[in-house]
Amino acid sequence: MINVMLTGVGGQGTVLASKILAQAAQDKGWHVRTAETIGMAQRGGSVVSHVRMGDRGEEVFSPLIPKGSADMIIAFEPAEGARMLPYLAPHGMLVSATTGIPSVSSALGQNPYRGAQVIAALADAFADAPERLVIVPDAAILKRVGNSRVLNTVLLASAIAVDFLPITLDDLYGAVEVCVKPAYIDMNLQAIDLTLG
Amino acid sequence: MTKKLLMGNEAIAHGALEAGVAVVAGYPGTPSSEIVETVARQYARGAAHGVHVEWSTNEKVALEMLFGASLAGVRGLFTCKQMGLNVASDALMSLNYVGVRGGLVLVVADDPGPISSQTEQDTRRFASFAKVPVLDPSTPEQAYEMVKAAFDLSERYETPVIVRPTTRIDHASAFFDVQEETHALPPLDGGFQYDPSRWVIFPRRAYEAHGEINERLPLIAETFSSELPFSAFNAMEEAGESFTGQPTFGILAGGITAAYVREALRMINERAAQANIGVPAYRFMQVGTPYPFPERAIDAFTTGLADVLVLEELDSVLEDQLAAFCGRMHGAFNIHGKETGAARDRGENDVDDILARIERFLGLTGRLSLYRFRGNSDYGARSIHLSARAETDLPDRPPVLCAGCPHRGAFYAVKQALGGRQAVLCGDIGCYTLGNAHPLDALDTCLCMGGGITMAQGIAVANPEKKAIAYVGDSTFFASGETGLSNAAYNGHDITVMVLDNATTAMTGDQPHPGTGHTLMGADNKPLSIEACLRANGFTLIERTNAFDRDASVAAVGKALDFEGPSAVIFEGACIQLVKPKEPVIINNEICTGCKRCITAIGCPAISFNPNLTGPRSRDRGQATIDKALCTGCGLCTQVCPFHAIHMDSAVYRGAPMFVTAASQTVDEALADQELAAQREPGRLAETVVDARAESKARAGAHVSREALEDDAARMQAYASAAPASEEAVAVGEVAAEDAEEVLEETLEPGGTLEEVGERAEEQQQALAAEEQQAWIYDGDDDGPPTLFSAFDATDGEGGRND
Numbered sequence A: 001m002i003n004v005m006l007t008g009v010g011g012q013g014t015v016l017a018s019k020i021l022a023q024a025a026q027d028k029g030w031h032v033r034t035a036e037t038i039g040m041a042q043r044g045g046s047v048v049s050h051v052r053m054g055d056r057g058e059e060v061f062s063p064l065i066p067k068g069s070a071d072m073i074i075a076f077e078p079a080e081g082a083r084m085l086p087y088l089a090p091h092g093m094l095v096s097a098t099t100g101i102p103s104v105s106s107a108l109g110q111n112p113y114r115g116a117q118v119i120a121a122l123a124d125a126f127a128d129a130p131e132r133l134v135i136v137p138d139a140a141i142l143k144r145v146g147n148s149r150v151l152n153t154v155l156l157a158s159a160i161a162v163d164f165l166p167i168t169l170d171d172l173y174g175a176v177e178v179c180v181k182p183a184y185i186d187m188n189l190q191a192i193d194l195t196l197g
Numbered sequence B: 001m002t003k004k005l006l007m008g009n010e011a012i013a014h015g016a017l018e019a020g021v022a023v024v025a026g027y028p029g030t031p032s033s034e035i036v037e038t039v040a041r042q043y044a045r046g047a048a049h050g051v052h053v054e055w056s057t058n059e060k061v062a063l064e065m066l067f068g069a070s071l072a073g074v075r076g077l078f079t080c081k082q083m084g085l086n087v088a089s090d091a092l093m094s095l096n097y098v099g100v101r102g103g104l105v106l107v108v109a110d111d112p113g114p115i116s117s118q119t120e121q122d123t124r125r126f127a128s129f130a131k132v133p134v135l136d137p138s139t140p141e142q143a144y145e146m147v148k149a150a151f152d153l154s155e156r157y158e159t160p161v162i163v164r165p166t167t168r169i170d171h172a173s174a175f176f177d178v179q180e181e182t183h184a185l186p187p188l189d190g191g192f193q194y195d196p197s198r199w200v201i202f203p204r205r206a207y208e209a210h211g212e213i214n215e216r217l218p219l220i221a222e223t224f225s226s227e228l229p230f231s232a233f234n235a236m237e238e239a240g241e242s243f244t245g246q247p248t249f250g251i252l253a254g255g256i257t258a259a260y261v262r263e264a265l266r267m268i269n270e271r272a273a274q275a276n277i278g279v280p281a282y283r284f285m286q287v288g289t290p291y292p293f294p295e296r297a298i299d300a301f302t303t304g305l306a307d308v309l310v311l312e313e314l315d316s317v318l319e320d321q322l323a324a325f326c327g328r329m330h331g332a333f334n335i336h337g338k339e340t341g342a343a344r345d346r347g348e349n350d351v352d353d354i355l356a357r358i359e360r361f362l363g364l365t366g367r368l369s370l371y372r373f374r375g376n377s378d379y380g381a382r383s384i385h386l387s388a389r390a391e392t393d394l395p396d397r398p399p400v401l402c403a404g405c406p407h408r409g410a411f412y413a414v415k416q417a418l419g420g421r422q423a424v425l426c427g428d429i430g431c432y433t434l435g436n437a438h439p440l441d442a443l444d445t446c447l448c449m450g451g452g453i454t455m456a457q458g459i460a461v462a463n464p465e466k467k468a469i470a471y472v473g474d475s476t477f478f479a480s481g482e483t484g485l486s487n488a489a490y491n492g493h494d495i496t497v498m499v500l501d502n503a504t505t506a507m508t509g510d511q512p513h514p515g516t517g518h519t520l521m522g523a524d525n526k527p528l529s530i531e532a533c534l535r536a537n538g539f540t541l542i543e544r545t546n547a548f549d550r551d552a553s554v555a556a557v558g559k560a561l562d563f564e565g566p567s568a569v570i571f572e573g574a575c576i577q578l579v580k581p582k583e584p585v586i587i588n589n590e591i592c593t594g595c596k597r598c599i600t601a602i603g604c605p606a607i608s609f610n611p612n613l614t615g616p617r618s619r620d621r622g623q624a625t626i627d628k629a630l631c632t633g634c635g636l637c638t639q640v641c642p643f644h645a646i647h648m649d650s651a652v653y654r655g656a657p658m659f660v661t662a663a664s665q666t667v668d669e670a671l672a673d674q675e676l677a678a679q680r681e682p683g684r685l686a687e688t689v690v691d692a693r694a695e696s697k698a699r700a701g702a703h704v705s706r707e708a709l710e711d712d713a714a715r716m717q718a719y720a721s722a723a724p725a726s727e728e729a730v731a732v733g734e735v736a737a738e739d740a741e742e743v744l745e746e747t748l749e750p751g752g753t754l755e756e757v758g759e760r761a762e763e764q765q766q767a768l769a770a771e772e773q774q775a776w777i778y779d780g781d782d783d784g785p786p787t788l789f790s791a792f793d794a795t796d797g798e799g800g801r802n803d
């Protein structure tokens, strides 16, 4: 079973990313379940999508990933990735965007939140296993792409490019073509290419 | 046919359509809303033939409408969230006595947690109270099957049937094969059949009907135990060591918890196999039909058991029924569950908790823990933890009103208008419930749909010295606000109702409502007017205002608060999900003082504070900064910043010297002051000032020129001296006009165009951000975590992961 958790802030596009992953898994003939955060939390709160794939032919029962068993966490926002660390499996990998999104409560507080602090804390936490933390310079890549709405595709491409999941870039291209609205397919495919350099 | 990824709610909708449903109605509520939306989408695509689908004004209306359709011989689907059934319960209780003709299925979505609700009530309990059968799916696939089966059951026993998914069914997805096109079944036997002895409920008929219900429930329980597809919803399996013979451990579960149990049992068996430990024989059963309790199937399940662990969410519905059954049958098994502390008493279950409880139940605690983590490899295997310090530093991220939300302006205006006056602010259900958060702190209470209007009346009676204010949204207004309004007028309650009209049902995903006139069938009917409804319900003082216009809103609220008796203010401003955002605002970092007023006053998520930004007036305090991707250009913050450092729509000011904006603000303020003064002295001044203000604004919107502003200032002075107004009004007007002049004189210091200033701030921001990210971009030495780029470099030629 492969468990991928996508986490971020309401409105960042985790739902589409989880659909794309699910489609890629379905195309490989795996059983898939996903679960989304829909409702109040979508208004700028923390959101999590769970994608569970039976890569060894097994059936998936629960749509939610148990603690300590996410093979990969894809964080659209570093603090949200850090928050979900208890779900990371002992061999699991964290792929995180760099750009922090301030929250209203942190803006009100004495020490405004900066994404860089969290990245530093993550680097500390992964000090013994640095190869399990991949930091995506999302701002630089999005600037290259020229459209901030493709953050989800950029992160998916990054997650697959590190060659940790048994899902290939070709699988990703195929799934994007099924899941993304026709008008945006090219933009998303281009975002994948630009992510890879 | 290619399989499609469908959310549980989408699958439920397809199931109903494939079952030939002809009328679908409900009221939006998380986690149920996508069912009606999916039916509407299928209808709009031309794929759902013969169906009528609607958002009704509330749940009671929807269910009554559907009951009419049922008596007229067609199948009907009702959807709501758990609390929606409270609203519809009046209809449900009676219609069960009357009995249905066309199948009537109620999908009532429960919300353990609760994640987006006010209660954790259990619809299975409601079903048994109403004596209505209920089905409880454990997967989206089962929900789809159950909805289809429910229609048949309903027609066979002439009973309404409830299907009760929970959030993790509604919002979980799986791949489905569904029919491309569906057709509604035609009415049974030519439609409605005249039979007052059946369709008119009377005490005598109710007594008979009660007997009929009591007779059919055991028959349904029997169907649940022994007939497909229902018996498959109550499937049983045995596993564990066979040498111990008959299992003595039983696990009984319902809903999503049954899926968690399956997952946990698989983990236990895998780990036990690795550890070479035997798992005691056990029996597991899902109860997919909790009421009426499928006793014969339960009897088979409990045979020979010594202990039963009951796992379910919300109330102890299965556990209680099992206990009653055990007592009646003189059963010899112990029951463990919520009532004995062997399961969570509330909130959601999860695999982790279920796993631990089953391990304990089977006497395996501690024996499998070494084998707990079996990764795909031992790739640096160990759990990763943040330091405690870093953990507490993570920013809280509760849901908030969106950037550009019109409610923010309304809340701010009410607070401003109240000034020091004591008040109780009664909230209601909708996005605006989020106004209770800091820094808006806009709500003191929140109860249920429409409850703010009526609670305010109780407060007004009990504490007349406090202003009683009720907030209500536009959709909520039509759903259940109006009876409260007529009560206020009838009983003469001194309340002020703030109607937050954002032209949609926003929290649940932007559904239309009577005030919009849009329907799911495509027709646009004449929108109902909130103002007319208020008037019809006896409200005489009704103000309308643009929620984004602070001054106008404060004035409107002031007027309503001063009125004795029921009054209302209608705040108009569309939900940001409905309109195209305007250009983001710009903070002029030559002016921003870093006072944080814009943040502490309105808490817009698009405004944050960057302690590293510098400017001539903020020095090392840091400055506020706008997230351009979030800002909708609503302009509220521009009216809040005391230094006029935030500017709207750079296009308007393009090329104009920056001081003009400051001056225009002052002229605006002068006009606003005059307007306020004029309100106290109605007459010609009021008209002329309002006209002048509108004109000035219109010009500001087109292009501001220094001449135009000077003109404005001059005219202000003219009005102030010429109009036959009170001395106070004249004085205020004169002072304001002088201010305007002064600003015009003073601000000759060139700061570049606003665009240039905006660009400079932007550059500074980007430089800071780049610096931060640079620190993490691979620089050739191998210390520290790799960025994506360095990961590529490192894997070059190795073709594997970066290890």
Ligand code: SF4
Residues within 6 Å of the ligand: B403, B404, B405, B584, B585, B604, B605, B606, B607, B626, B630, B631, B632, B633, B634, B635, B636, B637, B638
């Ligand atoms: S204009 Fe101001 S208040 Fe409105 S969305 Fe932008 S930052 Fe927020």
Ligand code: SF4
Residues within 6 Å of the ligand: B587, B591, B592, B593, B594, B595, B596, B597, B598, B599, B623, B624, B640, B641, B642, B643, B644, B645, B646
């Ligand atoms: S923009 Fe205005 S209110 Fe916000 S910190 Fe700067 S000076 Fe203060």
